[in-house]
Amino acid sequence: MFNLEKIFKPKTMAVIGVSLTNDRHPANVIYNKNHLRYPVKVYPVNPKGGYIHREKVYKSIKEIPDDIDLAIIAVKSDYVPIIMKECIEKGVGGSVVISGGFAEIGKIDLQNKIVKIAEENKFPFIGPNCLGIYNPTFMDSLFLPAERIVTPKPGHVAVISQSGGILIDQMVKFKDEGIGMSIGISIGNKALIKETQLLEYFNNDPQTKVIAFYIEGFEKGEGRKFVEFAQNCKKPIVVLKSGKTEAGSKAVSSHTASIAGDYKVFSEILKQKGIIEAKNDFELISFCEALECYHRRTIKNVGIVTGSGGHGALAVDFCYNYGFSVPEIKEEDKKNIKNNLNPSIKEIASLRNPIDLTGSAVDNDFIVACENIAKLDYIDVIILLLLPYLPGISMDLSVRLSNIAHEYNKPLIAYIPHVDKYQMLMEGFELNNIPVSPSVRGAVLMAKGLAL
Amino acid sequence: MINEIIEKCKSYGWILEPYANEILKNYNIEIPEYIFTDKIENAIQFFKKLNSPVVCKVVSPKILHKSDVGGVIVGIDTEEKLKDSFLKLMKLNGVIGVIIEKMVKGTELIIGGKNDFQFGPVVICGMGGIGVEVYNDTSIRMAPLNVKDAESMLKQLKFYSILKGFRGQKGINIKKLIETLINFSKMLMDLEDYFESIDLNPVICSTDNCYVADARIILLKNN
Structure with a gap:
């Protein structure tokens, strides 16, 4: 029913409610950052008119000579209905209502009023009471100053969050982990556009490969609509839910009601419908990173390549905890590896699985091990515990290993401690679409994310 | 009716x-x-x-x-x-x-229905008797169920090994139980506008059949 294209990929944008005197007003923050840094053409609006930073302020959206794709509405809530009507008269494509002061403070009628206006005119809006939208290749309507927030690189994960704060936090973590974002949306009170419509849109969005949600709760019946649509989506959907614990058990009149607490229902239905649930934010990040690089698949057997026996043993434990096997490498395959290892480790390396190349391994030993494991049809994924402090490893090893993974079409997941010193090694993987985890557990979790 | x-x-x-x-x-x-x-x-x-x-x-x-x-x-x-x-x-x-x-004999289960605020009718299945209260060995799926849903909700239970037959003990008629779950889920969908929660407790399953030995249907307050 609603066309969301212009909201998410606007070429022109009006920011309604800029202040002529207070440059820290949310509308000014949004205007300034887009005006200077993004491809979108942006127009400030304030009924008083005048100028900010030598740019003309329009008295009304209707005065703007250009067609407007997106209107950011950041005026007092009581004025939103009037402003929205003006946007509709102007033929604007849609809006993001930043303004608070609706259902969240009990003004349900006011919220219903703008929903009605929007529905009658097929005018889509996000919010109200939201932080905005971040689309790295078009615009950034988050009302936080550019110098304060951390923006991940353009990529393929859409993040849709019921909490603006969580969205910003995920952006920091995405940046940290080198995960790319196609869009980040704070949906606020989700009065009109709800999770299901967004799922529908991003399922067809060519930039998006993974759709991640932070959900506090669905409205009445909305959960059913969401999962019914999700079960037929072609892209992986990852959901992080808050409110998992129930504050005290209520006195209920039936067994069933006491067993089926809200979270248990939520979690089991997600699983029933093939939606990936992240139990915490670390899982969310790990799953998104892995799924941005690889498709979901059946994973039974993991091959582990390591430079340290302890790391290998830890990884094996995590693998079995998550339901994977770490099968022994066959004799003949071991021979192929052994024959090509450098003489100093040939006799000391353990090739059973984990393949422990020891601290004396050099670049070529990792290449040999990974290449041979990648060929094996009884190994579904390779977990590589590349320890950058080993003296025989050079900084371009990760690029060479990435190429092997792509060559043999075998998912490779790496663990590298995330410190600046090893940045080049990490980037060698990340720039080549190989996920890198900051922990051994995280690397195995990434495999789990592909297999869920 | x-x-x-x-x-x-x-x-x-x-x-x-x-x-x-x-x-x-x-x-x-x-x-x-x-x-x-x-x-x-x-x-x-x-x-x-x-x-x-x-x-x-x-x-x-x-x-x-x-x-x-x-x-x-x-x-x-x-x-x-x-x-x-x-x-x-x-x-x-x-x-x-x-x-x-x-009086029928067999393994006791609980089958329940809840009209969930977010998801509408959902089916609950679990170990009967003290199993439900002490072990909380239960599984939940959104109604209506297909065969795969019903199978997976049974397999998820720790209790499943007992249902199948454990150490020489004969198992129950799983096919009949699956049928019961699916039929029950259809009933929940039809009653969506009326029920708040339903307990079939106990459901008694034997090698040949599954019987509902007690049923409690709680109606929505506004109906």
């Missing part, structure tokens, strides 16, 4: 067991042989014809939790005991009759 029953019971807030049984039978969910009556002659006649131990359960709009008021008497195997039990139950608050039902 269902609308009539709901109309009849809505002032109580829940559906009396004989009517709940009617609804279940309408969905091919099996109830052990029973009779609902307020006449002792009928009870005796049923018992004689059945020639097998029975349970007597009070039916009263004022008694939702029957066991709490001594409203369920099990293991009745003589006419004498039947008479005593029947007369005792007929003295309970608000009684309109008694269900005399064949």
Whole structure:
């Protein structure tokens, strides 16, 4: 029913409610950052008119000579209905209502009023009471100053969050982990556009490969609509839910009601419908990173390549905890590896699985091990515990290993401690679409994310 | 039929067991042989014809939790005991009759339905008796269920190894249980506008069948 294209990929944008005197007003923050840094053409609006930073302020959206794709509405809530009507008269494509002061403070009628206006005119809006939208290749309507927030690189994960704060936090973590974002949306009170419509849109969005949600709760019946649509989506959907614990058990009149607490229902239905649930934010990040690089698949057997026996043993434990096997490498395959290892480790390396190349391994030993494991049809994924402090490893090893993974079409997941010193090694993987985890557990979790 | 029953019971807030049984039978969910009556002659006649131990359960709009008021008497195997039990139950608050039902043996499960705020009708299945309260060994799926959903919700239970047959013990008729779950889920969808929660507790499953030995349907407050 609603066309969301212009909201998410606007070429022109009006920011309604800029202040002529207070440059820290949310509308000014949004205007300034887009005006200077993004491809979108942006127009400030304030009924008083005048100028900010030598740019003309329009008295009304209707005065703007250009067609407007997106209107950011950041005026007092009581004025939103009037402003929205003006946007509709102007033929604007849609809006993001930043303004608070609706259902969240009990003004349900006011919220219903703008929903009605929007529905009658097929005018889509996000919010109200939201932080905005971040689309790295078009615009950034988050009302936080550019110098304060951390923006991940353009990529393929859409993040849709019921909490603006969580969205910003995920952006920091995405940046940290080198995960790319196609869009980040704070949906606020989700009065009109709800999770299901967004799922529908991003399922067809060519930039998006993974759709991640932070959900506090669905409205009445909305959960059913969401999962019914999700079960037929072609892209992986990852959901992080808050409110998992129930504050005290209520006195209920039936067994069933006491067993089926809200979270248990939520979690089991997600699983029933093939939606990936992240139990915490670390899982969310790990799953998104892995799924941005690889498709979901059946994973039974993991091959582990390591430079340290302890790391290998830890990884094996995590693998079995998550339901994977770490099968022994066959004799003949071991021979192929052994024959090509450098003489100093040939006799000391353990090739059973984990393949422990020891601290004396050099670049070529990792290449040999990974290449041979990648060929094996009884190994579904390779977990590589590349320890950058080993003296025989050079900084371009990760690029060479990435190429092997792509060559043999075998998912490779790496663990590298995330410190600046090893940045080049990490980037060698990340720039080549190989996920890198900051922990051994995280690397195995990434495999789990592909297999869920 | 269902609308009539709901109309009849809505002032109580829940559906009396004989009517709940009617609804279940309408969905091919099996109830052990029973009779609902307020006449002792009928009870005796049923018992004689059945020639097998029975349970007597009070039916009263004022008694939702029957066991709490001594409203369920099990293991009745003589006419004498039947008479005593029947007369005792007929003295309970608000009684309109008694269900005399064949006692069936097997593994006890609980099957439940909840009208969830976010997801609508959902089906719950788990280990019966203390299993549900102590171990919380239960699984949940959104209704309606297909065969795959029903299978996976059973396989998820720790209790599944017992259902299948454990250390020489014979398992239950899993196919019948799956059928029961699927039929129950259809019933939940049809009752979506009326029910708040439903307990089929216990459901007694044996090598050949699954019987609902007690059913409690709680109606939504506004209906």
